[in-house]
Amino acid sequence: xxxxxxxxxxxxxxxxxxxxxxxxxxxxxxxxxxxxxxxxxxxxxxxxxxxxxxxxxxxxxxxxxxxxxxxxxxxxxxxxxxxxxxxxxxxxxxxxxxxxxxxxxxxxxxxxxxxxxxxxxxxxxxxxxxxxxxxxxxxxxxxxxxxxxxxxxxxxxxxxxxxxxxxxxxxxxxxxxxxxxxxxxxxxxxxxxxxxxxxxxxxxxxxxxxxxxxxxxxxxxxxxxxxxxxxxxxxxxxxxxxxxxxxxxxxxxxxxxxxxxxxxxxxxxxxxxxxxxxxxxxxxxxxxxxxxxxxxxxxxxxxxxxxxxxxxxxxxxxxxxxxx
Numbered sequence: 001x002x003x004x005x006x007x008x009x010x011x012x013x014x015x016x017x018x019x020x021x022x023x024x025x026x027x028x029x030x031x032x033x034x035x036x037x038x039x040x041x042x043x044x045x046x047x048x049x050x051x052x053x054x055x056x057x058x059x060x061x062x063x064x065x066x067x068x069x070x071x072x073x074x075x076x077x078x079x080x081x082x083x084x085x086x087x088x089x090x091x092x093x094x095x096x097x098x099x100x101x102x103x104x105x106x107x108x109x110x111x112x113x114x115x116x117x118x119x120x121x122x123x124x125x126x127x128x129x130x131x132x133x134x135x136x137x138x139x140x141x142x143x144x145x146x147x148x149x150x151x152x153x154x155x156x157x158x159x160x161x162x163x164x165x166x167x168x169x170x171x172x173x174x175x176x177x178x179x180x181x182x183x184x185x186x187x188x189x190x191x192x193x194x195x196x197x198x199x200x201x202x203x204x205x206x207x208x209x210x211x212x213x214x215x216x217x218x219x220x221x222x223x224x225x226x227x228x229x230x231x232x233x234x235x236x237x238x239x240x241x242x243x244x245x246x247x248x249x250x251x252x253x254x255x256x257x258x259x260x261x262x263x264x265x266x267x268x269x270x271x272x273x274x275x276x277x278x279x280x281x282x283x284x285x286x287x288x289x290x291x292x293x294x295x296x297x298x299x300x301x302x303x304x305x306x307x308x309x310x311x312x313x314x315x316x317x318x319x320x321x322x323x324x
Contacts, residue, residue, distance in 0.1 A: 037076025
């Protein structure tokens with residue numbers, strides 16, 4: 001019986017080799033490109049560059065990070081979707097490009113569900129519901145009472161239409177039954193500036209840019225957007241804990257390859273990414289940016305992204321959010 005199994009195993013290996021192009025047998029044998037669909041210096045870019053250094057070491061090939069920006073991340077995602085499915089061009093994405101934009105934009109040049117293959121979830125970070133320190137609100141419920149007391153409601157900032165920050169605000173508006181007007185900015189920095197200046201009333205902000213202002217006493221954090229509290233702000237309860245059960249907006253980053261990339265190539269990339277995510281130094285580097293490692297292998301990550309699409313499809317429809 002053991003000899004028969006050995007023969008069957010050998011035949012299976014031979015069949016795989018026959019169906020897999022020869023170019024992939026020695027993968028990788030040339031540099032790999034990581035495409036970041038946002039400008040340098042942002043959360044996705046920082047995560048991608050930290051990954052690139054370690055992935056290059058693990059795979060013994062140079063890994064080059066390129067920023068292809070514009071259209072809410074769509075330009076970079078489209079570039080990878082239309083690249084050769086050989087594992088040499090991969091995307092580090094946020095929820096917008098793969099789970100949100102298809103419901104916001106009337107027409108996209110790529111289909112995230114069919115043109116991109118999930119490789120691995122890499123990192124996760126909460127958003128923080130922040131108000132100016134002069135705001136009378138000292139809790140989520142206090143904020144709701146404050147909003148309801150304003151005849152015309154309040155304004156909430158975002159770093160741009162369609163991202164997790166925008167949709168966190170829309171979800172809060174829907175769940176609280178309050179009147180809130182979305183004010184989109186071209187990035188988190190100008191949104192933060194206007195929150196500090198009192199031009200907007202609240203902002204579901206990324207933790208890293210908010211943290212210095214929190215520590216300086218210029219901002220007050222009322223809650224975090226994820227189900228679990230942030231290890232960087234363990235004393236701050238989640239929005240869900242404060243009367244909004246089910247509130248869960250996660251700003252995550254994951255790796256995708258063009259659809260059709262051979263499974264052995266995806267599995268090899270995922271294995272190395274999993275080892276990198278488990279590295280203590282890498283975890284510390286993410287934590288300095290307000291994020292944490294959150295590895296998922298290809299199948300689990302694919303199921304996660306599908307669930308994110310269902311969540312955001314419903315939220316975009318109910319909120320009436322549209323791309324600019």
